[in-house]
Amino acid sequence: MVNYLLTTTAQFAGDFRGDCMADICAGPVILPSILGSRIFKRIHLYEYTPQCREVLNAWKNKNEGLFDLSSFMKTVADLEGCRSGLYFCSARTRTAITRILPLDLTNTPTMSKDDLPFDVIYSAWTLEAVAKTNAEYKAMVSLLGSWVRPGGGLLMMGSYGQTFYTLGEKKFHSLKLSESVVLAALDEAGFRFKRKSYFDVDPDNMDPACLSDSNGLFFISAVKNHE
Numbered sequence: 001m002v003n004y005l006l007t008t009t010a011q012f013a014g015d016f017r018g019d020c021m022a023d024i025c026a027g028p029v030i031l032p033s034i035l036g037s038r039i040f041k042r043i044h045l046y047e048y049t050p051q052c053r054e055v056l057n058a059w060k061n062k063n064e065g066l067f068d069l070s071s072f073m074k075t076v077a078d079l080e081g082c083r084s085g086l087y088f089c090s091a092r093t094r095t096a097i098t099r100i101l102p103l104d105l106t107n108t109p110t111m112s113k114d115d116l117p118f119d120v121i122y123s124a125w126t127l128e129a130v131a132k133t134n135a136e137y138k139a140m141v142s143l144l145g146s147w148v149r150p151g152g153g154l155l156m157m158g159s160y161g162q163t164f165y166t167l168g169e170k171k172f173h174s175l176k177l178s179e180s181v182v183l184a185a186l187d188e189a190g191f192r193f194k195r196k197s198y199f200d201v202d203p204d205n206m207d208p209a210c211l212s213d214s215n216g217l218f219f220i221s222a223v224k225n226h227e
């Protein structure tokens with residue numbers, strides 16, 4: 001599955017060009033930045049929890065004891081055929097991550113005008129963790145869409161059919177999504193569908209520390225219409 005995530009994210013990110021990408025909300029996860037830094041000079045990471053922002057900052061500042069990504073880096077370096085491998089990928093990603101900022105999607109967030117618009121926004125498993133209804137989900141997709149330049153992209157990743165997920169002992173809400181809701185949300189936000197991919201989840205083969213009732217993972221990319 002890790003290989004699927006890596007290759008699909010790389011393939012989808014490769015559909016877009018530009019200067020600046022945002023990840024909303026990144027959690028403690030650097031993987032999209034590793035792949036994004038191949039294309040985008042600047043990456044802004046937004047994250048709701050101070051704990052996750054601390055992990056992101058620790059990695060950016062080379063306090064790697066908190067966050068060992070060497071095996072991911074090695075896989076990405078291999079995928080990219082990086083001649084200088086691991087060191088090159090890590091250095092490139094650290095340079096690209098220019099901002100790590102708080103963001104609360106429930107609180108009608110606004111972005112600094114200096115940061116907008118983004119060429120691409122990537123968002124994985126976040127909107128469905130925050131939205132309680134399809135209408136709220138669609139409103140959040142529209143909000144993210146308003147931060148993207150015309151011709152820029154939204155790259156969405158998540159799980160279909162998922163009503164909860166666990167991290168260790170903790171159980172979290174997830175809005176049960178279907179492909180038709182995600183596609184309608186993108187359309188209503190003024191985006192045209194570009195590419196999709198789907199990965200079946202085997203319920204008998206889940207990491208016990210990270211369970212859910214999802215029936216599959218999706219990637220969907222879309223391009224913002226010019227007015």
Ligand SMILES: C[S@@+](CC[C@H](N)C(=O)[O-])C[C@H]1O[C@@H](n2cnc3c(N)ncnc32)[C@H](O)[C@@H]1O
Nearest residue numbers: 025026027048049103104105106124125126129
């Ligand atoms: C399942 S995690 C996904 C994290 C990461 N994108 C990934 O791919 O693993 C859900 C994310 O939603 C964030 N979140 C929870 N409540 C939020 C809120 N009110 N506003 C913005 N993000 C929120 C969490 O902090 C967390 O980063």
